[in-house]
Every structure is written in structure tokens, then in C-alpha cells.
Amino acid sequence: MVSKKIRTQAVAAGIAVLALGLTACSSGDDNTAEPGSTSSDGGAASGDAISVGFSQVGAESGWRAANTKSIQDTLTKDAGFDLKFSDAQQKQENQIQAIRSYIAQGVQYIAFSPVVETGWDAVLQEAKAANIPVILTDRAVDTADKSLYVTFIGSDFVEEGKRIGEWVNDNVATEPINVVELQGTTGSAPAIDRKQGFEDATKDNANVKIIASQTGDFTRDGGKKVMEGFLQANPDIDLVYAHNDDMALGAIEAIEAAGKVPGKDIKIVSIDGVKDGMTALSEGKINYIVECNPLLGPDLAKIIKTLHDGGTVEPRIVTQDGAFDQEQAKAALPDRQY
Template sequence: MPRNIRGLTLGLTLLTSALPAIAFAQGLPPLEQKDSYRVGFAQTESNNPWRIAETQSMRDVADECGWELVYTDAAGSAAKQVADVNSMIAQGVDAIFLAPREETPLIPAVMNAKEAGIPVFLIDRNVNQSVAQAGEDYVTFIGSDFIDQGRRAAEWLVAETGGEATIIELEGTTGSSPANDRKKGFDDVIAEHPGMEIVASQSGDFSRDQGREVMATLLQAHPDVTAVYAHNDEMAIGAIAALEAAGRTPGEDVTIVSIDGTRDALQAIIDGKLGATVQSSPFFGPISCETMQRYAAGEEIEPWVKIEDMFFDASNAAEHIDEAY
């Protein structure tokens, strides 16, 4: 991911006087154009490579974007994340970037910021859009198409197994938008193929250790499993460890597909243990800076700033591993 984002900000020279009318027409707080901002970033947790890479991307862009970054880590607690956002509001930050741990519990924090006149940008995860909506309650969602990620994983698995598989699904954090959507995208495709059966589906909370533990338990109940779909690479790596401990051979008698595109996952593909992974980029710094600058310049921001993700399998994992995190 390039560090220099100056090229992304060319042309953002609309008159500041146009901003309040545009922002309030959207029902959103305005953001003044200025050289520097105090920006809050409310991270959900830092217990895996994806989150660490995302945080580093936000920190890397801060100086170039003119941000004094106010960073918090919710340590996996939705309640703490709400408190973190409320603390940012009390500190009077100019804008908040929020990676909501779960779809519904973070809505009060979004509403509190709006009431305080602070624009919120959601990154990597969304909130329940039947309660809070982009363009009205927060500026936009910047992130991937999680349903499409699940769909792409399923389509690859169907092709790889010839439409015949007994599947264990390792779900992400219960109530989070990527877990909900990655499950829907995958399950909808699998339902179209009678030879593909999901025999168990359980949360591993996007954690390597929990993925290993859940896989070990489910494997005892379903020793005939021939495929695993993990909602992220960390759980897939955990599942590989559990399968090997049980005497199975990942990549030979069990086909595994996951999502994220981490370095460990690409190495597992190279080693023949993981079949494929759908990229879900954590490098949100540059696009977050660009989007905030567009908003401050008076542009009406689209409700979803969509990230385009790659797909990694044996054909290209080695080519891209040096770029991975």
C-alpha cells in the first residue's frame, strides 16, 4: 500500500462556504477545511495481524494527512468501545473513525457523536443500517463487500471439490457485520449445490486459538468433514493445527478456504495446507484520509466507499506474499 497519498487529494479545493449547506442537507455535522485535525480512531481490538496492520496504516497516514491521532483499543469489548467514542466526544475531536466491533451496540456511540456535531466515518465494519444510516447518522462506510467475500469463497470451494463436500464453518465474532455477511454470502451459494452440506457452524470469534479449539471440538462430532470455511485466516490457521493434531492432512483430505489474505495464510497456501483466501485489505489509512478531505471540501460522500479485494490461491500466493502483513 503506497504511503504517499498526495495524489489522492488533488482537486479537493471546493469553497469551504459550500460545506454547511451540503452537510446539513445530508443531516450530518459539517467539517471545516483546515491544515490539521484532531482525529479519533476507535479500534475494536489488537489481538491479530489484521487489526495491527489496520492500526499501523492509520498511524502511518496521520502526519501526511495533518492528523493528531487520538487512538483507543476496545480490547474486544463493545461496551468499552462505546466508552472510548464518548471519551473522544468529550475531548472535542474534529472527526471519528470507528471500526465497530458489533453492528447494534455501537449505534449509541454513533448517535452521540452526531448530536455533538462530530462526523463519524465507519471503517472495515458496519452498524445495523435499519437503525443508523450512512448519509444521515454517519458519513459513510469504508470497507469491503463481505457478502461477496463469502460468495467468492464458496464458489471456489464448489469448483475445487467438484460440488461434493461435508463442511464445517468457523464464524467470526457473533453480531459483527463481517461475520453476518460472510456467512450469508457463503451459505447462499452452498445452498444451491445439493452435494455440499454445512454440518456445523460455530463462532471462533476471529481468533486463532478459538478457531483451533472450536475446530477440535467439531471434528470429534463430525470426523467425516472434508472441507472447512473460516471467516478469517486466523481461524483457518487454528483449524489447520487442530486437523493436524487429529491426524488429518489439510490440503489433501480436507480442503480449507478463508478470508483476509494475511502473510501466514499465503504461506499456508504455498505449503499446500490452505486452498485459498479472499483478500480483505486492512490498509485503511490512505482511503480514510482521502474520504475525510473530500468531506471537508464539501463533497457529498457516497454511502459506501467500497474496497476492491484480490483473491489468493496456489496460482499467485508466492507472487504476493512479500506484500502481505
């Protein structure tokens, strides 16, 4: 972890962090603006503020919105940061452009949540050559050169999928079931790993049959459209495994429009634990959720300050997440922050 002290603080706080921070790409002297860019002061770092460039994946889900808010609410001027934030709008080319803009501006740290796993070596080599430490949040990159980033902080996506699969084994797949899978963005770490985890957990259960699997791109609209297609092509669906809550919520709309009862006629399991998903769980429309905590801002700030003070951090920092059934969701909702 960041250090024994930081790790202890994070655990004591229930590890109220997760996923990526979104920072902004602001324009430099060349007046070149990046997509969706903002800055805490509109220019270069002032005084002793630590300048941080953050490139967010986008604003595709409630989880991402909560993650962005956590980053922006934590890395503030008052906390000693000059945060530059960019929304990549789900496009890798926008993130690469933002990172290069941060390098040109001479920020002290770069953090980002990569939209996909591959294709980052060149731009990360540029950051390394400029002696700018890179922090991965929420999602990993697939590279043989681990020196291209200092640390990766986020959930264990394989473990999330595994926990979903284990719950399905114990609570639904005690008899043969037909499963449809709503995958996240193709090529993204959570989509790849959550699929793998679920399959690892259920591979020895002959009752689990995945009859269809397609990306809904982590969006509610995508989940609805894909689920509509699943329902038309497969009349006998017993369970939906959604890689995030927004797609699960879209699936609920499609199931209800088809005259079926979500949570009963077709059971639904999901990952994230955002407020809308937890509300649907409390109402019995979703059956089980594994949490992926988006409140990563405080941990990201600690990592940066540790590095800035000459300390070291672990190359992989795994955040801890809960899991909820209907009654647990009802108990958690009144105090839910996201």
C-alpha cells in the same frame, strides 16, 4: 466514492486499502484514560492539525494488526493529523466509552470499526448532536438512521463469502462434501455477511452439507479450539470454511495434531490474505483465500481531508479485493505488505 479524483487514484493504486483504522482514545483534562489508548501528541489538537478519534475493535488477528498499522502510519502529525487511538479489546462498552471520550474532547472527526452491528444509535446521536462526523471503517452498523454516520468504507463481506462458495462449488463440491464453518465474532458484520454469502452461493448445490458451524471469534486460538471439537464430534470432515485466516491457521494446528494433512485430507478455504495465511496457502495447507485488504489508512485520510475541505463523499465506499490459489500466493508473497 470520495470523489472522481480520489476514486481514480485508489483504483490506480490497486486499492491498497481496506478495513478499519484504529485510532486512540487519549485522556482529556479530566485525565480519564480509555483502554489501550494512545495519542499522537497526548492532548488536544495543535495548530491546524485535524483531530481524529479512532476506536479499533482490538488486536485479535494479523489482519487487525496490519489495519491498525496502516491507520497509525498514515494519520500522522507530518500528514496534518492529531490521531487519538483506542483499542476496545473486543468489547462494545469500551468502544462506546471511547467515542464519548472523543466527543468530550471535541475532536473534529470520529472513525471506528464496530465490534458488533447493533447498539450504536445512542452514542452516534451524541456525536451528531456535537456536529462531529462519524466514519465507519471495515464494519457497518445496523441502524435505520443513516444520518448518524457520513460514510462506511470497507469490503463487501457478502461478496467475499459468495466468492468462497463459488470456488468450493467449482473445485471441491463436484461430489458430496461435509463442511464445517469457523465463524467470526457473533453479531459482527463480517461474521453475519460472510456466512450469508457462502450459503447463498452453495444453496443450490446439493453436494454441500454444512454439518457444524461455531464462532472462533476471529482468533487463532479460537479457531484451533473449535476445530478440535469439530474433529472429535465429526470424523468425516471434507472442508473447513474459516471466516478469517487466523482461525484457518488455528484449524491447521488442530488438523495436524489429529494426524491429518490440512489442504489434502481436509481442505481449507479462508478470507483475509494476511502473510501467514498466504504462506500456508503457498505451502498447500490452505486451498483458497479471498482477500480483505486491511490497508485502509490512505483512503481514510483522503475521506477526512475531503470532508474537511468542504467536499462530499459517497455513503458507501466498497474496496476491491483479490483472490488467490496456491500458485498466485507464491507469486504475491515476495511483495506482500501485510
